[in-house]
Amino acid sequence: MKKSLEVDGTQNIHFWRRLFGYKMSMASCSAASASLAMEYILLPLPGGIMATGICVLLPTAMIILVIFSRRKVVTLVTALLRNLAAGVVGTRRRRELSIQVTDRAVAHRALVQHSAAFLDRPLSAVPSTILTRNRHFNIVSAPYGPYWRAARRNLASNLLHPSRLGLLDDTRARVLADLLRALRSGAPAGESLHFAMFNIAAEMCFGADVVSKLGPTRLRAMQKFNRDLLLAIPSFGVLVSYPRIGKLLYRSRWRQLLALRRQQEESYMSLVAEVRSSPPHTTGFKCYVESLLELRIHEDDGRPFTDGELVSLISEFLGGGTESTGASLEWTMANLVRRPELQQKLRAEVDAAIVCSSRESIQLQEAELSRMPYLKATVLESLRRHPPVATVVRHVQGEEAAKVLGAPSVADVGATVEFVIGEISLDAAAWPDPTDFVPERFMPGGDGEGADLTCTRQLRMMPFGAGRRACPGIAPAMLHLEYFVAHLVREFEWWEADGDDRVDFTVLRGFVLNTMNHPLRARLVPRQQTSALVLHAS
Numbered sequence: 041m042k043k044s045l046e047v048d049g050t051q052n053i054h055f056w057r058r059l060f061g062y063k064m065s066m067a068s069c070s071a072a073s074a075s076l077a078m079e080y081i082l083l084p085l086p087g088g089i090m091a092t093g094i095c096v097l098l099p100t101a102m103i104i105l106v107i108f109s110r111r112k113v114v115t116l117v118t119a120l121l122r123n124l125a126a127g128v129v130g131t132r133r134r135r136e137l138s139i140q141v142t143d144r145a146v147a148h149r150a151l152v153q154h155s156a157a158f159l160d161r162p163l164s165a166v167p168s169t170i171l172t173r174n175r176h177f178n179i180v181s182a183p184y185g186p187y188w189r190a191a192r193r194n195l196a197s198n199l200l201h202p203s204r205l206g207l208l209d210d211t212r213a214r215v216l217a218d219l220l221r222a223l224r225s226g227a228p229a230g231e232s233l234h235f236a237m238f239n240i241a242a243e244m245c246f247g248a249d250v251v252s253k254l255g256p257t258r259l260r261a262m263q264k265f266n267r268d269l270l271l272a273i274p275s276f277g278v279l280v281s282y283p284r285i286g287k288l289l290y291r292s293r294w295r296q297l298l299a300l301r302r303q304q305e306e307s308y309m310s311l312v313a314e315v316r317s318s319p320p321h322t323t324g325f326k327c328y329v330e331s332l333l334e335l336r337i338h339e340d341d342g343r344p345f346t347d348g349e350l351v352s353l354i355s356e357f358l359g360g361g362t363e364s365t366g367a368s369l370e371w372t373m374a375n376l377v378r379r380p381e382l383q384q385k386l387r388a389e390v391d392a393a394i395v396c397s398s399r400e401s402i403q404l405q406e407a408e409l410s411r412m413p414y415l416k417a418t419v420l421e422s423l424r425r426h427p428p429v430a431t432v433v434r435h436v437q438g439e440e441a442a443k444v445l446g447a448p449s450v451a452d453v454g455a456t457v458e459f460v461i462g463e464i465s466l467d468a469a470a471w472p473d474p475t476d477f478v479p480e481r482f483m484p485g486g487d488g489e490g491a492d493l494t495c496t497r498q499l500r501m502m503p504f505g506a507g508r509r510a511c512p513g514i515a516p517a518m519l520h521l522e523y524f525v526a527h528l529v530r531e532f533e534w535w536e537a538d539g540d541d542r543v544d545f546t547v548l549r550g551f552v553l554n555t556m557n558h559p560l561r562a563r564l565v566p567r568q569q570t571s572a573l574v575l576h577a578s
C-alpha cells in the first residue's frame with residue numbers, strides 16, 4: 041500500500057483514522073500511535089513477519105505503558121484488538137487510497153471540469169444504508185443514477201427553487217416571531233438560532249398545519265434526535281466498512297444506531313400519515329412529504345418511494361439542511377458579537393432599508409434583502425471563514441480521476457477523496473489575511489466581489505460544494521441566513537457576555553459539521569427605535 045502521496049495539493053491520509061474516525065484516533069495518543077505503527081511497519085510485511093511484529097510490538101508497548109498508566113494499557117489493548125479484528129482484515133482486502141485535496145485548482149479541475157469522474161460518494165454511514173445493506177438511499181448517499189436524479193430533481197425544482205421561496209413568507213415570519221419572543225425572554229442564543237432553522241425546515245417538510253399540531257416539545261425532541269444522529273455518524277463508519285465484525289465489536293454503537301433509526305421511523309411515519317390524510321394542495325406551497333408521496337421514479341418502473349426511503353429522505357432534509365444553516369447563522373452572529381463595529385455598520389444598512397420601504401409590513405422581504413450588499417457580504421464572509429460542512433467527499437476510480445489527482449493507482453484500485461472546504465477557502469493566494477473576518481472583501485472593489493457560490497467559473501471558496509452534486513439548497517440557505525441576520529441586528533444590540541460565556545470560536549471536533557463547541561451566548565439589548573422607524577415608514 042502506498043503510504044504517502046503529495047501530488048499537486050493532494051495527500052494520502054491515514055487508513056486508521058478513516059476506519060476508526062477522528063474521535064477514535066484522538067481518544068488516546070498511545071492507541072493512535074500504535075495504530076499508526078501497525079499501519080506503517082507491520083501491514084506491508086508478509087503474514088508471518090507481521091504476526092511476529094505484532095507479538096513484539098504488543099508486549100513492548102504494554103511494558104512501556106504500564107510504567108506510565110494502567111488506564112492507557114486498557115485503551116491500547118482494546119484498540120489493538122479491534123484494529124486487528126476489523127482493520128487488518130480490511131486492509132488486506134481493500135487497498136484503496138485515501139486522498140485529501142486542499143488545493144483549490146485541483147478541486148476545480150476535479151469537481152467542475154472533470155465532474156463526470158467525480159460523481160459518487162463513498163458508502164454512507166447513515167443508519168438507513170447500514171441497516172438495509174445499502175438499499176435505502178437518500179439524495180446524499182445515492183449513487184449517481186436514476187434514483188438520485190428523480191429525488192434531487194424533485195427537491196431542487198419543487199421545493200428549493202428560488203421562485204418557490206416567496207411562498208414561505210408566512211413561515212419565515214412565524215418562526216422569526218417565535219425566535220424573537222424566545223430571545224427576549226432570555227433563551228440561550230445559540231440553541232435558539234438552531235431551533236429556528238429546524239422549525240422552518242419542519243414546516244417545509246410536513247406543512248404548517250401538521251407542525252402546528254405537533255407543538256414545540258415534540259418538535260424539540262425531533263431536533264434533538266436529529267442532532268444526536270449527526271453527532272453519531274462519524275462513529276458508525278466502522279459499521280459501514282465491516283458490518284458483521286463491526287456489529288459484534290461495537291455493540292453499543294450498533295444499539296445506538298438501531299435506537300436512532302427506530303425513533304426516526306416512529307416519529308416521521310406518523311407525520312407522513314397525517315400529510316397523506318390531509319387534502320392535497322393544488323395551489324400555494326406544497327410540502328416536501330407531499331411532493332415525495334406524489335413522485336414516481338419513472339426510470340424504475342414508475343414505482344413510488346418505499347417507507348424506508350421516505351424516512352431517509354426526510355431525515356436528510358431535517359438533519360443536513362438545518363444543522364448546516366443553523367451553524368452558519370450562529371457563526372455569523374458570533375462574529376458580529378465579537379466585532380460591534382461590523383454589527384453597527386450592518387444595522388445602519390438594515391435601518392436604512394426599512395426607512396426606504398414603502399410597505400407597512402415590518403418583515404423584510406426578498407426584494408429589500410437583495411438591496412443590502414453589506415448583509416450579503418457578511419453572510420458570505422461567514423461561509424468562507426466558517427464553512428459549516430467540513431469536507432466534500434467522493435469515491436472515484438478510473439483513468440480520468442487518476443489523471444486529475446496525479447495518482448496513477450486510482451485507475452485500478454480507486455480512492456476516497458476528501459476536499460477540505462475550510463483549507464481551500466483559507467488560501468492566502470486568493471484571500472489576503474485569510475483568517476481575518478472581513479465582510480468588505482465581498483463589497484464592490486473587494487477581492488471577493490461577485491463571488492460565485494456554484495464555483496462554475498472559478499473556485500476560491502466552496503461552502504456548498506461544487507459540480508453536479510453541489511448542494512441544491514444554496515438559494516434557501518442564503519435567503520434564510522440574510523433574513524434572520526438582518527432581523528436579529530435590527531431587533532437587538534448584541535453584546536459579548538462575561539466570563540465563561542464570552543464568544544469562543546473553537547470548533548466542535550469529530551462532528552460531521554463545523555459547529556461551535558461552546559454554543560453562542562450574548563447579552564441582548566432590545567432596540568426600541570425599530571418600531572418607530574417602521575411607523576415612520578408607513
Ligand code: HEM
Nearest residue numbers: 179180361364365429432503504505506509510511513517
Ligand atoms: C448553509 C447551509 C448549507 C451548507 C453550507 C450546505 C453545504 C453542502 C455541501 C458542502 C454539500 C456537498 C456538496 C458536494 O458534495 O459537492 C451539500 C449537499 C447537499 N445539501 Fe446542502 N448545505 C446547506 C443547506 C442545505 C439545505 C437548506 C438543504 C435542503 C434541504 C440542503 C440539501 C443538500 C442535499 C440534498 C445535498 C446532496 C446533494 C447531492 O448529492 O446531489 N443543504 N450541502
